[in-house]
Amino acid sequence: MIDRLAATLNFDREALNLRHERQEVLAGNIANADTPNYKARDFDFSRELARAVKKGGAEGGLALSTTSSRHLAAGGSGAGSLDLLYRVPDQPSLDGNTVNMDVERSRFADNTVRYQAALTILNGRIQGLKSAMQPE
Amino acid sequence: MSMFSIFEISGSAMTAQAQRMNVTASNLANADSVAGPDGQAYRAKQLVFEALGRDGIGGVAVSRVVEDPSPLRREYRPEHPLADAEGYVQMPNVEPVDEMVNMISASRSYQANVEVMNTGKQLMIKTLTLGER
Numbered sequence: 001m002i003d004r005l006a007a008t009l010n011f012d013r014e015a016l017n018l019r020h021e022r023q024e025v026l027a028g029n030i031a032n033a034d035t036p037n038y039k040a041r042d043f044d045f046s047r048e049l050a051r052a053v054k055k056g057g058a059e060g061g062l063a064l065s066t067t068s069s070r071h072l073a074a075g076g077s078g079a080g081s082l083d084l085l086y087r088v089p090d091q092p093s094l095d096g097n098t099v100n101m102d103v104e105r106s107r108f109a110d111n112t113v114r115y116q117a118a119l120t121i122l123n124g125r126i127q128g129l130k131s132a133m134q135p136e
Numbered sequence: 137m138s139m140f141s142i143f144e145i146s147g148s149a150m151t152a153q154a155q156r157m158n159v160t161a162s163n164l165a166n167a168d169s170v171a172g173p174d175g176q177a178y179r180a181k182q183l184v185f186e187a188l189g190r191d192g193i194g195g196v197a198v199s200r201v202v203e204d205p206s207p208l209r210r211e212y213r214p215e216h217p218l219a220d221a222e223g224y225v226q227m228p229n230v231e232p233v234d235e236m237v238n239m240i241s242a243s244r245s246y247q248a249n250v251e252v253m254n255t256g257k258q259l260m261i262k263t264l265t266l267g268e269r
Contacts, residue, residue, distance in 0.1 A: 016263075023256065023259070024141055024145065024193060027142050027256065028145050028189070028194055028195065030146075030149070030245075030248050030249060030252050031148065031194075031195050031196050031249060032185070032187050032195075032196050033248070034152075034153075034156075034185055034196075034242075034245055035196050036185065041193060084192055084193070101245075105248060105251075108252060108255070109255075116262065119259075119262055119266065122266065126267045130267075
């Protein structure tokens with residue numbers, strides 16, 4: 001029963017997790033906007049989400065080590081192996097930096113709104129489950 | 137990657153940009169310093185930024201402070217006590233226009249990072265209330 005509940009929330013959890021990871025990648029880009037030879041990074045969200053959901057969070061980067069065959073194999077949802085890509089620069093810069101501040105900031109704002117959307121959806125799902133569990 | 141690393145990333149960038157602002161202030165303040173502690177004219181200082189963190193995501197750090205190697209400005213002021221035999225004084229190689237541009241760039245980057253940090257904080261607070269009615 002409980003694992004069914006976890007499976008219900010799995011998609012939203014992975015989506016939220018990846019949104020958070022992307023938030024950090026974009027924050028890193030903005031932080032390094034003045035670093036010479038820094039190359040802006042990002043990842044393909046839909047592809048990473050599909051991969052994370054398929055993996056089911058079972059073999060993430062945070063798996064528990066088991067010392068007995070009777071231990072339960074519990075896996076975390078750490079998306080430890082993101083396929084980070086490099087952003088294609090719009091225009092060359094003298095110091096080899098490919099961060100375009102406007103692009104990064106608009107992506108960051110976009111990602112923020114989508115994070116909140118994922119949060120709202122997950123919250124709605126939890127509320128739905130909670131109300132279904134109420135007596136009468 | 138921990139939950140709070142967004143604070144580390146933006147925080148390190150804010151530290152670096154504030155340091156850059158300090159260097160700019162020092163350069164502007166010493167734009168006319170004919171002699172420093174070593175008796176030589178002041179040389180403009182610049183910071184070298186370096187990306188931190190593994191696999192490409194992370195904050196930024198100041199790796200070192202370099203001195204501008206461009207030649208010192210020579211000014212003809214024969215009445216000056218530090219003038220050489222020909223009447224020239226070595227003046228600092230600070231370019232006030234460059235420094236102003238640097239200052240504006242640093243302050244804009246600082247603001248962007250403050251914004252990132254604020255947004256991250258708000259999202260985190262919202263996440264903490266997940267599941268509450």
